[in-house]
Amino acid sequence: MAKRRKSSASVPFSMESLREEVDIEINNENKGSRILADLGSLNLNRLDHVSADVVLCSIIVKFGLSLVGSIAGVAPSLRVLPLVVQHQVLKILCPTVDEGDRACLLQCVLKLPKFPLADNNTAFHVFTPPCDRCSRCHSQLASYNNPVLVAYHHLNGASKGVKVSLKCNRCGIYYGYSKYGNPGSGWNLYDEPRIAVEATDVCFVQRLLLRWHVSLA
Ligand SMILES: [Zn+2]
Numbered sequence: 067m068a069k070r071r072k073s074s075a076s077v078p079f080s081m082e083s084l085r086e087e088v089d090i091e092i093n094n095e096n097k098g099s100r101i102l103a104d105l106g107s108l109n110l111n112r113l114d115h116v117s118a119d120v121v122l123c124s125i126i127v128k129f130g131l132s133l134v135g136s137i138a139g140v141a142p143s144l145r146v147l148p149l150v151v152q153h154q155v156l157k158i159l160c161p162t163v164d165e166g167d168r169a170c171l172l173q174c175v176l177k178l179p180k181f182p183l184a185d186n187n188t189a190f191h192v193f194t195p196p197c198d199r200c201s202r203c204h205s206q207l208a209s210y211n212n213p214v215l216v217a218y219h220h221l222n223g224a225s226k227g228v229k230v231s232l233k234c235n236r237c238g239i240y241y242g243y244s245k246y247g248n249p250g251s252g253w254n255l256y257d258e259p260r261i262a263v264e265a266t267d268v269c270f271v272q273r274l275l276l277r278w279h280v281s282l283a
Contacts, residue, residue, distance in 0.1 A: 121177060122134075129163075146198040147194060148206075153168070160190075191218045192227060194229075194230045195243065195256075196256055207234055229268075
């Protein structure tokens with residue numbers, strides 16, 4: 067309910083003023099319903115010339131804030147992956163969402179410059195190399211195996227995640243989440259700090275959680 071427009075001190079209560087206020091409320095609700103219906107009816111495959119704000123509102127109306135926020139939260143990781151791998155990852159993370167809707171969601175979310183509510187509390191996590199190009203020859207990295215479902219333990223509990231490694235086909239260098247190299251030339255850590263530690267092949271732990279755990283031991 068909207069706030070009363072004028073204080074009762076300045077306008078004495080009357081049935082007429084109450085009726086006027088109710089009419090305004092109903093009118094505002096009708097406007098809101100029409101806006102929601104318009105946003106829900108947008109064709110998400112034809113939004114090239116629509117502002118990012120409208121795209122964001124439209125996909126939230128269609129798919130819900132939780133799903134959109136979760137996918138938007140992993141958008142920076144998805145961006146380093148080849149397109150075909152992006153779709154594979156999303157299929158693992160939200161298998162119940164229709165394939166067409168997944169493709170549409172991915173396309174829309176990757177267009178958004180920054181999702182205002184995306185943070186580390188999202189339901190999904192995607193562990194990829196921090197780069198999409200080889201540090202030696204600057205070639206585009208390619209996929210070399212299928213994305214793997216992993217468990218992720220963090221300060222807010224546990225979530226499911228997906229791990230993806232890439233490879234430079236020119237240099238034969240593998241790029242994992244936490245290191246890059248190959249068995250012949252050795253392995254290197256990235257300059258960029260990684261928020262999680264790869265505890266096993268299928269389990270990641272938030273670095274901050276690990277620090278707390280060690281300090282409490
Ligand atoms: Zn290379």
